[in-house]
Amino acid sequence: MGGPAPSPHLWPDVAHVPTVPVKARVAKSIVAQAVRRLPVRLAFPDGSTWGAGDASAPVMELLRPTHLFARLGADFRSGFGEAYMAGDWNEGAGTDLAQLMTPFAARMSRLVPVPLQKFRRFVDSSMPHHEKNTIQGSRSNIERHYDLSNDLFGEFLDPTMSYSSAWFPDHIDSPDDLDLQKAQERKIDGVLDYARVGPGTRVLEIGTGWGALAIRAAQRGAEVTTITISREQAELARQRFDEADLGDRIDLRLTDYREVVGKYDAIVSVEMIEAVGEEYWPTYFATLDRLLAPGGRVSLQAITMDHERMLATRHSYGWVHKYIFPGGLIPSLQAIDETLAAHTGLYVQERRELGLHYAETLRQWRTRFNQRWEAISDQGFDETFQRMWNFYLAYCEAGFRTEYLGVSQLAMARRPELGR
Known part of the structure; x- marks a missing residue:
């Protein structure tokens, strides 16, 4: 499922899955709302899907959805990439990774609901000195x-x-x-x-x-x-x-x-x-x-x-x-x-x-x-x-x-x- 486990020594933040249940639920809700109108399909292990894509749409295969939402809840800006590095999600069979990411990029500024964007300064990490x-x-x-x-x-x-x-x-x-x-x-x-x-x-x-x-x-x-x-x-x-x-x-x-x-x-x-x-x-x-x-x-x-x-x-x-x-x-x-x-x-x-x-x-x-x-x-x-x-x-x-x-x-x- 996504390859070997990341080395905790080389990739500490990828090997570790944060425990943030409340933030994870919030992240899950944001993702569900964001993909509602996206021409993609998010495929869950139980066979359910999210997204507005039809059978020809790019597929994001969620292998460990609880890990993905936990990572997003802990750090929304880094969690998506770290989840991919960890193998928590993959591009589906027949889907190119850039093709999958293109609908997200096209709507990047609107993925997070506007009312929540005003809280960016409270959740964004700043550059280390x-x-x-x-x-x-x-x-x-x-x-x-x-x-x-x-x-x-x-x-x-x-x-x-x-x-x-x-x-x-x-x-x-x-x-x-x-x-x-x-x-x-x-x-x-x-x-x-x-x-x-x-x-x-x-x-x-x-x-x-x-x-x-x-x-x-x-x-x-x-x-x-x-x-x-x-x-x-x-x-x-x-x-x-x-x-x-x-x-x-x-x-x-x-x-x-x-x-x-x-x-x-x-x-x-x-x-x-x-x-x-x-x-x-x-x-x-x-x-x-x-x-x-x-x-x-x-x-x-x-x-x-x-x-x-x-x-x-x-x-x-x-x-x-x-x-x-x-x-x-x-x-x-x-x-x-x-x-x-x-x-x-x-x-x-x-x-x-x-x-x-x-x-x-x-x-x-x-x-x-x-x-x-x-x-x-x-x-x-x-x-x-x-x-x-x-x-x-x-x-x-x-x-x-x-x-x-x-x-x-x-x-x-x-x-x-x-x-x-």
Whole structure:
């Protein structure tokens, strides 16, 4: 039923089922009301079902419903994911996990009845102090995800080792149009084109990843400085630079963005702002402004969400923070614009939306992850880890597919009235 029991040592909050009978009953009532109009079916062990879905609807198989409701009662924001990790529920036979989660994502802001939403501040957990994105806190947060293992990411990413949304053709006419490597290279070129990177351009990349963008920029003839705070990524990126015979054109530094000095014609960063934290957004954008040379351009790729949803959830600490991205907060486009206006001379000059492209990227990652699971498990990762990553990838895919989440490429320049 859902696989081996989670290790209490590795997964203490997953192995332990909370005892909260009153809260569990409340959670059960909320779930019953939430799925009443959802096109899904919740199948219970006794053969009964909840939900408005017909025979073709995605099925959520409740293996241990009392455990699920107890977890939701104890922590509504983390309990659903922890229940999946524990094997308390599964996607039904013939149901894809992202397909099952899509109806929930489409109605995310309305799942909890409106009268109860005003009590959010009393039940939401807040971010632990050690996960705040100080210079030391940022290093610790990044290590918990990106330093898991280069070999792990190598199993399911494409050969560019790009861990961010790809950019596929707008019209898919053949299987070749879904080639992930080509789509990642197209995305990288889109970021570099927005920053007008060419021969002799002094480029600063914030967030090296495994080096694909820095390599592409250097191949264009740019002088590249790329920074990261992930030691694991830095080690492999340096190796990739040398293999591409570009080590002399790329200066990789293990440092925080707040510690950089100098002037750059182009500043690029792909899906790094989500790890900055709201209280540091002014510092982050002011740093871009300080480092940008006259006439320069900034090009960012950023995951985004609706502004009102961001305001409602920005102080919440949920499953994704706890298990995947500690310290993270997805900004809204409005929040980016407001921070730029209040703390910099920059503004967004151009924008490109890639939200549905991220859904396809995540679908391919999840397929590859499961196809390569035997090799991944040989690295020492257990089945609870597999279920955690399946939930994470499917949860995100559903979010982008329903446009609960978005992703934008943003070209920034100095406001014309500043004359610099």
